[in-house]
Amino acid sequence: MRYVIIGTGAIGGTMGGRLFESGHDVVLVARGAHYAALRDGGLRFVTPGHSATLPIPAAQGPQDVELTSDDVLVLAVKTQDTQAALDLWAGAPVRGGGTAGERLPIVCAQNSVENERLALRHFTRVYGMLVWLPALHLEPGTVAAYGAPLSGLLPLGRYPQGVDDFSAQVAEALSKSFFTSWADPDIMRWKYAKLLGNLGNAVEALCGPGPGRETVLAKAVAEGRAVLDAAGIGYATPQEEQDRRGNRADLAPIDGVRRPGGSSWQSLAKGSGSIEADFINGEVALLGRLHAVPTPANVVLQREANRFARERREPGSMPIETLIDLIDAGQPR
Numbered sequence: 001m002r003y004v005i006i007g008t009g010a011i012g013g014t015m016g017g018r019l020f021e022s023g024h025d026v027v028l029v030a031r032g033a034h035y036a037a038l039r040d041g042g043l044r045f046v047t048p049g050h051s052a053t054l055p056i057p058a059a060q061g062p063q064d065v066e067l068t069s070d071d072v073l074v075l076a077v078k079t080q081d082t083q084a085a086l087d088l089w090a091g092a093p094v095r096g097g098g099t100a101g102e103r104l105p106i107v108c109a110q111n112s113v114e115n116e117r118l119a120l121r122h123f124t125r126v127y128g129m130l131v132w133l134p135a136l137h138l139e140p141g142t143v144a145a146y147g148a149p150l151s152g153l154l155p156l157g158r159y160p161q162g163v164d165d166f167s168a169q170v171a172e173a174l175s176k177s178f179f180t181s182w183a184d185p186d187i188m189r190w191k192y193a194k195l196l197g198n199l200g201n202a203v204e205a206l207c208g209p210g211p212g213r214e215t216v217l218a219k220a221v222a223e224g225r226a227v228l229d230a231a232g233i234g235y236a237t238p239q240e241e242q243d244r245r246g247n248r249a250d251l252a253p254i255d256g257v258r259r260p261g262g263s264s265w266q267s268l269a270k271g272s273g274s275i276e277a278d279f280i281n282g283e284v285a286l287l288g289r290l291h292a293v294p295t296p297a298n299v300v301l302q303r304e305a306n307r308f309a310r311e312r313r314e315p316g317s318m319p320i321e322t323l324i325d326l327i328d329a330g331q332p333r
Contacts, residue, residue, distance in 0.1 A: 001169070004065060005029060005074045006085055008038065008058075010135035010263065011109055012076030013143030014151055015174075017045035020056050022177040027065055028058045035060050037141025046144040047151065048252040062092035062100070069094060072170065073106040075115065078267070079279040082108075082115050090122035105166055107156060111198050111263065112279035113191050116159040127167060129156040130190040132241075134251050136259050138269060146259055148252035151178045153245050157187030180248055186234075193236035196224045198280045201264035202301040205275065206308060207323055208261070208316025216323060219297040220281065227287035227295065261315060268308055268315035277305035296330040 002025035005016040012028070020026045020043075028038055038058035045052050059065045071094075077085050090101035100106075105125040108115040119126045133152030136144040145151045154174050157163050167183040174181035184190060199220040203213050228235055251259075260269070267275045281302040288295035304318070304326065 001025070001173075002027065002068075002071050003074055004059075004067070004071050005076055006089060007075065007077035007081070008034065008043075008143075009076065009078075010137040010143060010145075010266065011131055011133055012074065013043060013045070013137055014133055014135045014145040015074065015076065015109060015154070015179075016056060017043055017054055017143060017145070018151055018177040018179065019173065020054050021045075021052070022173070024173060024177070026056050028056050029061065029065075030058060031060060033140040034137075041141055044142040046142065046254055046257055048146065048148040048254050062089055065092075067092055067094045067100055067104065069096060069103060071100075071104055073100060073104055074109050075106055075119065076109045078263070078274070078276050079110060079112045079115055080274045080276060082110070082118050086119060086122045107170065108159070109154070111194065111276060113188065113195055113283060114279050116188070120159060125166075126159040127156050127170075128159045128187040128191055129154055130184075130187065130194055132194065132245065132249065134259065134262075136257065136266065138266060144254055144257045144259070146251050146254060147249040149178075150180055150249045152180070152249050154179045154181045155184045155187060155190060155244075156181065157184040160188065161186055180245065189234045190236050190241075192228060192233055193238075193241060195280060195283060196221050196228075196235065197241075199224055199284065199298065199301070201262055202275075202277050202281055202305040203323070204261055205264040205268050205315050206301075206304055206318045207320045208265075210320060212320035212324065216297060216301075216320070216327065219327065220284070220301060223288065223293070223295040223298050224284045227284050227291060227293045230291035230293050231287050233287075264305065265315045268313065271312045273309055273312065275305050275309040277302045277309075281305070297327045300327045300330075 008028040008030040163183040171181040200217040281298040284298040
């Protein structure tokens with residue numbers, strides 16, 4: 001199989017780098033300066049105690065890739081970019097006839113729970129993947145992965161449920177490429193648990209590290225559990241997540257490459273103008289409205305994270321006291 005990684009940021013770059021180092025065929029799909037750096041110099045891939053420049057083929061889109069029936073599409077863009085990526089790749093021709101949407105599997109290696117549903121409108125074979133993978137991408141051509149001794153946790157399964165030979169094959173490849181992976185018949189249960197864990201991403205992006213974050217996170221997660229329970233949606237427990245991860249993918253330092261924040265923090269730091277809050281905190285707000293469960297903390301986190309992205313504000317520049325006051329007030333600014 002060849003892995004076509006659509007979106008070579010922190011997640012896609014780490015997956016692509018590790019698979020390539022393990023001998024798999026990989027294509028990295030990127031845009032702008034990042035694509036140019038990958039094309040001209042390869043991927044600079046940094047992990048605890050290791051750094052390498054990997055000559056992985058790069059592409060800007062399906063026009064640069066001749067797809068075959070042996071290809072696997074791995075969608076690793078942020079959720080706000082998913083629809084555009086699906087529109088671009090679903091109709092791409094595959095050698096021998098047909099389109100990617102008709103013939104190729106697509107793996108949603110992304111946070112949130114909306115991507116698989118969007119993909120199923122365009123692709124016959126959709127797979128969800130839980131992504132627990134601490135990594136950083138701020139500089140064109142460079143990705144740093146902080147998990148050690150393994151880079152992360154990447155189970156997958158068929159969407160909406162089930163496993164098959166393909167999911168088992170991908171899980172085996174990942175398990176031999178410095179990840180913990182397995183084929184799981186109820187992968188969305190794990191992804192909903194990850195959704196709860198990601199509710200604090202907006203807190204970190206808005207306020208940075210420091211005291212007071214735990215209070216806001218606890219409120220956001222309590223709302224998340226309440227809406228999932230009201231909707232009858234199952235989710236894995238923190239103990240199950242810890243048991244699966246163990247100490248095989250702990251966060252470890254990399255000399256000279258500090259990790260200042262997670263994925264939402266990095267979106268603000270790059271000044272991209274968008275952030276994933278609509279599909280993380282906004283998912284809780286949506287379910288709350290559907291099931292009459294109040295979600296004031298997540299509503300404020302969604303709104304303020306979007307405002308920071310839209311106004312291109314510096315990550316971590318809101319005092320935590322301001323955020324707490326906004327949540328307590330439950331009113332627009």
